[in-house]
Amino acid sequence: MALKIPIPGRKKETAPEPGDGAANGNGASPNGTNGDGPTRAEKVAKVKEATVHHGTAAAKNTTDWLDERVNGTGIYTAMLSRKVPKGTNWFYTLGSSVMFIFSMQAITGVFLAMYYTPSATEAYSSISHITNEVFLGEFVRGLHKWGASLMIILIFLHMARTFFFGAYKYPRELNWVIGVVLIVLTMVMGLTGYLLPFDQRSFWATIVANNITASGPVLGPYLADFLRAGPDFSATTLSRFYALHMLVVPGLIGGLIAAHLFLVVKLGTTAPPWIKAPRPKGSRPSELVPAGVPMVDATEMSLNGHSGNGHVEVSENGASLPTAETDGAAEGPPSEGEAS
């Protein structure tokens, strides 16, 4: 009988033939087992798993561990894999663009803060040092300076988008209000940052801005005093502007952006006004009748300008359901062009 020598990796996973165990002279089967232990292929797989994929497995375990505690997958899905309405277009990227520029301002700001000195005597020279001597200093300063203007432009465009698409309406009013605070804070960032180079232009421009603030009604003079940090412009004014510019206002903006995004994810985004919302699946007029109206009357009722023929239009956020005030319209004469 010919001696069968198993070649590693060549042997197919077949059931051992009778007599094979005796043939290799040690009583073991040719796949390296004595019958009840793991097969050779299983052993190889185990070794591979322990060596080749060791790093991958460790990374997976770590991410699983973290995910179980912070629900990263849930947050990721809610933020980036959420469903968006039909007709969503490039205008909807404006909010994210503002967020991107804000992050860029935060990063470049940290680098500038490493070299900037907020002192009346040294501020200007530290800015010159950043521009002329620090490696890539002029570039980083340019990014921060132009980024500030870009952020203002983008934030106004984003606000215009939400206004013209009617996204400020119920139930998103709170997000609009948060947005208004964000735009004010962004302008405060512009104002406080402008003084920091402490050259002639920034000094006098800030004095003008401060005087304008002081002319505001009721709170104006107090606000101007607070910003000036006293009755006159002084070294303390610069420190105050610096603290506001790099700690207080960015912190507020960061927190408000988080609340803003939370509401965007919770409420979803508004469809463009030219997209007609479909009738919600399974909705019947009976589901849309306000409490207290008998079903019989409901079928006769005019909803959103349509007679009660079972055809009910609902705005995409359900805001235009008839209310107690609109009930009266149901009893009045049919509107122009409406079949009674």
Ligand code: HEM
């Ligand atoms: C730092 C400033 C801001 C950031 C980072 C920001 C970010 C965002 C993002 C990422 C979205 C979702 C995507 C989109 O619609 O673009 C959004 C939606 C929204 N934003 Fe802003 N936003 C800011 C300022 C504002 C301002 C100034 C307003 C208005 C006064 C505003 C009002 C809204 C509203 C109402 C929505 C909901 C849009 C919808 O439902 O379609 N946001 N924002």
